[in-house]
Amino acid sequence: MKQMKGVVITGKNTLAVSDSCPLPEEICPTGALIRPLIWSPCTSDAHLCATGCASLPYLLGKAVGHEMCGVITQVGSDVHDFKPGDRVIVCAVMPVWRSLEAQDGHSKNRQDNMYAGKDYPDRGGSFVEEYYIRDADMNLALIPEGVTLEQAVMVPDMMCTAFEGVRQLDTEFGASVAVLGIGPVGLMAVRAAVLHGAGKVFAIGSRQVCFDVAKAYGATHLVDYHNEDYIDQIIEANGGPVDGVVLCGGSEKELSKGLKMLKNGGTLVNLSAYFSGMPIEIDPAVWGFGYGDKTIKGVGCGGGRLWMSRMAQLIACGRVEPEKMITHRFHGMERIPEAMDLFLNHDRSLIKPVIYND
Numbered sequence: 079m080k081q082m083k084g085v086v087i088t089g090k091n092t093l094a095v096s097d098s099c100p101l102p103e104e105i106c107p108t109g110a111l112i113r114p115l116i117w118s119p120c121t122s123d124a125h126l127c128a129t130g131c132a133s134l135p136y137l138l139g140k141a142v143g144h145e146m147c148g149v150i151t152q153v154g155s156d157v158h159d160f161k162p163g164d165r166v167i168v169c170a171v172m173p174v175w176r177s178l179e180a181q182d183g184h185s186k187n188r189q190d191n192m193y194a195g196k197d198y199p200d201r202g203g204s205f206v207e208e209y210y211i212r213d214a215d216m217n218l219a220l221i222p223e224g225v226t227l228e229q230a231v232m233v234p235d236m237m238c239t240a241f242e243g244v245r246q247l248d249t250e251f252g253a254s255v256a257v258l259g260i261g262p263v264g265l266m267a268v269r270a271a272v273l274h275g276a277g278k279v280f281a282i283g284s285r286q287v288c289f290d291v292a293k294a295y296g297a298t299h300l301v302d303y304h305n306e307d308y309i310d311q312i313i314e315a316n317g318g319p320v321d322g323v324v325l326c327g328g329s330e331k332e333l334s335k336g337l338k339m340l341k342n343g344g345t346l347v348n349l350s351a352y353f354s355g356m357p358i359e360i361d362p363a364v365w366g367f368g369y370g371d372k373t374i375k376g377v378g379c380g381g382g383r384l385w386m387s388r389m390a391q392l393i394a395c396g397r398v399e400p401e402k403m404i405t406h407r408f409h410g411m412e413r414i415p416e417a418m419d420l421f422l423n424h425d426r427s428l429i430k431p432v433i434y435n436d
């Protein structure tokens with residue numbers, strides 16, 4: 079096993095650059111090695127760090143990170159569509175494409191964890207010098223001409239998650255959509271809803287920096303959740319409860335709030351992760367006492383080359399400008415812990431940081 083540099087979680091709220099992240103001597107026939115050109119830390123990386131990897135204990139001491147673009151340095155003998163030198167978007171989730179679940183249209187139900195994987199349990203995350211993945215033909219996407227690195231690194235999780243959520247919301251033309259929580263995934267959900275033909279789009283948050291981007295993405299109403307009656311305000315402005323809700327953050331209690339602003343017969347897509355172990359309670363009144371015909375979908379990041387390529391096309395064609403969300407830029411792996419501190423310190427100027435590997 080070769081050793082390389084990577085950013086590892088060493089305990090609660092502590093990160094360090096380590097020299098001893100493992101890299102396999104040989105890659106599998108469908109595999110590839112990618113040298114990162116840009117990284118972006120995510121709220122979920124920060125959560126792992128804040129808890130000392132409570133939800134993924136095997137990751138403690140291993141490299142963190144799952145949003146990265148880079149250049150291919152090596153491919154296995156069975157990789158047909160990519161070659162060394164290609165600049166690629168690296169998947170944030172790694173479905174097992176040769177599985178019955180994938181044939182059944184539910185590739186997300188059978189994934190290798192990005193940080194481990196049956197083929198290579200030592201993998202860790204992608205904040206490393208060189209990242210190894212399997213099934214490169216299915217899990218990488220070329221960065222199109224004219225798309226910058228910092229645009230491309232918003233694809234694997236921010237766009238692939240938010241657009242998957244809105245795809246599953248299945249908005250009708252002119253329908254009203256409320257996005258509850260406008261961090262970077264919520265902001266991408268605002269844009270996705272607009273592109274999907276929504277009419278009124280309510281962006282619910284609290285920070286001006288996020289409201290500004292939500293407005294640029296086409297939100298029609300900016301709503302501060304610190305106003306006690308913000309749900310009533312939305313219902314009034316919409317002329318009734320909204321057709322669809324996308325939940326992008328907050329605690330277990332937000333689900334009832336999302337359902338409260340949703341019409342009977344509407345759909346709520348949840349993109350939040352709930353790791354606290356607390357039960358998720360639903361106030362029966364907001365669910366029509368069980369008869370509201372309200373659908374709740376729990377949705378995760380959409381993976382795979384096709385989905386990532388489509389997201390990249392949205393950028394290449396000028397329909398999505400994800401770089402508007404980037405508030406902090408760093409250079410060099412050594413700066414990754416500093417970028418992560420922005421999350422850990424709840425910096426109110428932060429939407430999304432990127433770190434160039436130069």
Ligand code: ZN
Binds near residue numbers: 235
């Ligand atoms: Zn992420």
